[in-house]
Amino acid sequence: xxxxxxxxxxxxxxxxxxxxxxxxxxxxxxxxxxxxxxxxxxxxxxxxxxxxxxxxxxxxxxxxxxxxxxxxxxxxxxxxxxxxxxxxxxxxxxxxxxxxxxxxxxxxxxxxxxxxxxxxxxxxxxxxxxxxxxxxxxxxxxxxxxxxxxxxxxxxxxxxxxxxxxxxxxxxxxxxxxxxxxxxxxxxxxxxxxxxxxxxxxxxxxxxxxxxxxxxxxxxxxxxxxxxxxxxxxxxxxxxxxxxxxxxxxxxxxxxxxxxxxxxxxxxxxxxxxxxxxxxxxxxxxxxxxxxxxxxxxxxxxxxxxxxxxxxxxxxxxxxxxxxxxxxxxxxxxxxxxxxxxxxxxxxxxxxxxxxxxxxxxxxxxxxxxxxxxxxxxxxxxxxxxxxxxxxxxxxxxxxxxxxxxxxxxxxxxxxxxxxxxxxxxxxxxxxxxxxxxxxxxxxxx
Numbered sequence: 001x002x003x004x005x006x007x008x009x010x011x012x013x014x015x016x017x018x019x020x021x022x023x024x025x026x027x028x029x030x031x032x033x034x035x036x037x038x039x040x041x042x043x044x045x046x047x048x049x050x051x052x053x054x055x056x057x058x059x060x061x062x063x064x065x066x067x068x069x070x071x072x073x074x075x076x077x078x079x080x081x082x083x084x085x086x087x088x089x090x091x092x093x094x095x096x097x098x099x100x101x102x103x104x105x106x107x108x109x110x111x112x113x114x115x116x117x118x119x120x121x122x123x124x125x126x127x128x129x130x131x132x133x134x135x136x137x138x139x140x141x142x143x144x145x146x147x148x149x150x151x152x153x154x155x156x157x158x159x160x161x162x163x164x165x166x167x168x169x170x171x172x173x174x175x176x177x178x179x180x181x182x183x184x185x186x187x188x189x190x191x192x193x194x195x196x197x198x199x200x201x202x203x204x205x206x207x208x209x210x211x212x213x214x215x216x217x218x219x220x221x222x223x224x225x226x227x228x229x230x231x232x233x234x235x236x237x238x239x240x241x242x243x244x245x246x247x248x249x250x251x252x253x254x255x256x257x258x259x260x261x262x263x264x265x266x267x268x269x270x271x272x273x274x275x276x277x278x279x280x281x282x283x284x285x286x287x288x289x290x291x292x293x294x295x296x297x298x299x300x301x302x303x304x305x306x307x308x309x310x311x312x313x314x315x316x317x318x319x320x321x322x323x324x325x326x327x328x329x330x331x332x333x334x335x336x337x338x339x340x341x342x343x344x345x346x347x348x349x350x351x352x353x354x355x356x357x358x359x360x361x362x363x364x365x366x367x368x369x370x371x372x373x374x375x376x377x378x379x380x381x382x383x384x385x386x387x388x389x390x391x392x393x394x395x396x397x398x399x400x401x402x403x404x405x406x407x408x409x410x411x412x413x414x415x416x417x418x419x420x421x422x423x424x425x426x427x428x429x430x431x432x433x434x435x436x437x438x439x440x441x442x443x444x445x446x
Contacts, residue, residue, distance in 0.1 A: 028326040029319065032426030036160050041229055041268040042165035046091050047269050049262045050218040056091055058148050060084035061164040062113040064092075064119075064418065065222050067215070069194025072098035072123075076213055076222045077106055077266060078115040080167065082177040085115025099192040105129040105181065105208035106224030106266055111167055114296055116179040126193070129181040130202055131209040140239025145438020148238045150430030155400055157417075157433050161229050162328035162426030163267040185211060203251035206233065212255065219261035219274070226251055227284050229268045229322065233329035234288070235337020237427065242337040245292040252285035280323050287318045291331055295338045304347045305339045326425050362397040373396050379411045383418070391415035406442075413439035 044058035060079035067074040072284035073096045079085045100123045105113050108131045116127065145152070151159045151168040161167050185200045192198075197212040205226035213222040226248070235242045255263070257277060263271040263281070271277045294312040303311070309332045318324055339347075346352065356364075369375055379394035395412035398405050413436040420432030 006352065025432060027332065027428060028330050028423065028425035030326050032159065032422065032424050032429070034325065035307055035327060035424040035426060035429070038146075038229075039160045039165060039327075042160065045269075046095070046096075049264065049272060050215075050220050052261075053215070053218060053220055053264075054092070054095055055264050055270055056088045057269055058165065059088045059091065060115070061161070061167040062109075063264065063268075064115075065213075065264055066092050067097055067194075067196060068095070068097060069101060069196045072101040072194040074102050074193055074196060074198075075100055075119045076104045076175070076264075077112040077224075078103060078119055080114040081113040081174050082115055082118050083171045085118035085177060088115070089118055098194075099123040100125045102126040103126055103179070103202075104211070104213055104222075104396075105131075106212070106222060107131075107210040108134050109207060110134070110173060110175065110178070111164070112224070112266060114173075114175060115177045117177040120179060122154070126183050127179050127181045128183045128185060128200065130185055130200075130211040131181065132184050133180060133222075134175075134178065142434075145435050147434040148236075148427040148430050150235045150426075152437055153430055153433045154437065157420065159429065160426055161430065162230055163225075195438070198402050201254060203254055204244075205248040205251045208243070208247070210251070212251075214258060214260075216258075219259070220264065221255060221258060221260040221262070222264040223255060223266075225266040225270075226255070227281055227323075228265055228328070229265060229325075230328040231324050231326045231330065232284070232288060232334075233336040233427070234291075235329075235340075237431070242341045243332075244341075245288050245338070248293075249285055249289050251286075252281055256281050256285070258338055283318060283321050287314055287321075287324050290314065290318065291334050292338060295335050296321050296342070299339060299343060302339060302348070304349070305336050308335050308339065328426060330425055349410060358396070358400045362400045366397055366401075372402075372408070376407050376411060379408075379415070383411065383415055386418075388415045388418045388422075390420070392421070409439045409442075412436075429441075 042058045047055050047057060049055060054063045054066045061208060062077055062079055064079055065076035079088055098121055103116055103119055103123050149167045150158050186202060188201050190199045199216060201212045201214055203210050203212045203223065203226055207225065210224045210226060212224065234245060259274060260277050261274045263277045269282055291312060295308055298308045312331065312335050314324065314331060366372065366375060369378060375394045375397045379391045382391040382394060392412050392415040395408045395415065398408035400411065416432040417437040420429050420436060423429040423432060
């Protein structure tokens with residue numbers, strides 16, 4: 001039996017309007033124009049950073065490093081796939097002398113390990129890494145077309161992937177060129193390869209199995225993804241465990257203690273000059289520490305995630321640092337990730353001890369706002385008012401019970417497109433636009 005009374009719909013609609021966010025700017029602090037300018041970091045270049053040390057930037061989703069030894073060469077990271085690896089090997093042929101004696105993986109992410117077979121060729125090099133094999137995470141499937149790399153985002157809307165120009169748009173992801181490590185290093189170790197003395201140092205950060213390659217005579221360090229020109233992606237939304245901030249901070253302190261004159265990141269351009277390297281790495285460490293400490297302090301005061309993300313911020317100096325702009329990771333995701341890692345999924349609100357499912361909540365709410373038609377009408381009004389997140393939420397009230405509803409799919413697709421067009425964080429932008437494209441593909445009104 002219905003308990004709907006005249007006026008309830010109006011009252012609820014008004015109440016919902018009060019809690020609806022009015023500002024619909026990007027959630028991160030980065031504009032699309034900034035993200036577009038950031039693409040300059042990925043321009044193709046073979047850069048000589050020291051005698052016998054080159055880095056290939058922009059030829060693939062990740063950098064590849066060549067170290068010339070006395071009787072051959074060392075390769076650090078190998079790009080995502082054989083196609084791009086062949087291009088880089090051709091570029092290296094202009095400077096490399098002798099066979100490949102060793103390949104180092106700075107970590108196990110596939111954009112760094114997928115081209116190894118091309119660099120190995122018939123040379124039978126050692127494959128040295130901090131892991132014995134590639135762990136297959138549970139992850140989150142590309143549900144509803146979601147994809148942080150924007151592999152299927154229309155060209156007109158695509159900018160970049162935050163730490164790379166693209167991943168998977170030119171060449172589909174593949175493990176065809178991956179070679180398993182033949183030597184695993186889990187503690188700090190000095191070795192001589194191709195006549196080059198180097199040190200392998202475990203430095204967990206973006207990956208728990210990260211290692212850095214330190215060339216003490218040249219004061220050059222290849223640090224994988226521990227320092228990138230973006231706020232770090234501490235809590236990835238794609239479906240991976242949080243990267244422990246304490247480990248990452250300790251690794252950055254280890255790098256600082258070496259006092260490198262050149263830092264070769266896994267993505268984007270190298271940092272040169274001891275003072276510049278120190279300044280960037282110290283700021284990176286301080287940013288991670290600040291957000292971690294602020295979040296933990298707020299949690300001890302009983303603050304819940306929604307309150308924490310309103311108050312936990314970078315200092316103005318760190319927020320303005322070009323190495324900490326939120327092109328890839330965001331402060332908000334880090335805060336929410338820390339909360340979940342430290343205190344679990346429950347936020348302390350007794351209402352949510354056994355939370356209503358989204359479907360059950362929608363079933364109770366929809367009759368109060370005029371059913372599906374009322375939700376769609378309210379969503380269209382929100383869209384016209386520039387309240388794009390609210391429009392998407394209203395569409396979800398319908399879609400959670402009927403995923404085929406064309407009007408709701410269209411509403412959500414248009415809302416997400418507007419959000420994506422305004423977003424400068426590459427992961428958020430690509431996620432919005434990928435799902436929008438997926439929702440739109442069966443819309444007969446397109």
